[in-house]
Amino acid sequence: DGGITQSPKYLFRKEGQNVTLSCEQNLNHDAMYWYRQDPGQGLRLIYYSQIVNDFQKGDIAEGYSVSREKKESFPLTVTSAQKNPTAFYLCASGLAGDLDISGPSTDTQYFGPGTRLTVL
Amino acid sequence: DQQVKQNSPSLSVQEGRISILNCDYTNSMFDYFLWYKKYPAEGPTFLISISSIKDKNEDGRFTVFLNKSAKHLSLHIVPSQPGDSAVYFCAAIVAGTYKYIFGTGTRLKVLA
Numbered sequence: 001d002g003g004i005t006q007s008p009k010y011l012f013r014k015e016g017q018n019v020t021l022s023c024e025q026n027l028n029h030d031a032m033y034w035y036r037q038d039p040g041q042g043l044r045l046i047y048y049s050q051i052v053n054d055f056q057k058g059d060i061a062e063g064y065s066v067s068r069e070k071k072e073s074f075p076l077t078v079t080s081a082q083k084n085p086t087a088f089y090l091c092a093s094g095l096a097g098d099l100d101i102s103g104p105s106t107d108t109q110y111f112g113p114g115t116r117l118t119v120l
Numbered sequence: 121d122q123q124v125k126q127n128s129p130s131l132s133v134q135e136g137r138i139s140i141l142n143c144d145y146t147n148s149m150f151d152y153f154l155w156y157k158k159y160p161a162e163g164p165t166f167l168i169s170i171s172s173i174k175d176k177n178e179d180g181r182f183t184v185f186l187n188k189s190a191k192h193l194s195l196h197i198v199p200s201q202p203g204d205s206a207v208y209f210c211a212a213i214v215a216g217t218y219k220y221i222f223g224t225g226t227r228l229k230v231l232a
Contacts, residue, residue, distance in 0.1 A: 111163030
């Protein structure tokens, strides 16, 4: 089955440690995204990648890093520089660059199940 | 600057009645809008979308209306069911770009 996976589901980290969240997709999407969800703040974009070996900062990139060495994978590292890392992290992949606004209603962004990161 | 706003953080509706969730935006360049449903500790799932060349799109119990002059869209759910209880996010994007802008979400509670 095609889809997008994130692991682990729950992650605990000691303050001062870096941690890497995994995201894999087999939907053959060029674009991949990382979002962070906090209560009452919706989804905020951390980083996104339009194509392999290329990525851009989103609205809250400070304290995070990413890599895009393969089309299928877009890991997110939460570094010790991130001051408030406890949150729910969502990865997504999508087709935004190919969006046809005259076409039928379609989803253009597919989300993984998320990883809950807790800093102890 | 919040380009996409959902001003109602929560909404309660009786089962069988209509649920109306609202979303306002400020960027007139947006030309595609999506609604997602999200349960706790899960990723959002797509519900319905609409492009700026339309003013209405319908899919089963879900209808999205777009008023471009008011920069406003709404999601109607009729009839509402207890399983619809979730957080609903609207999102917007400029076609040809890659960056989605999400609203803060509205928590819908459908009462049995």
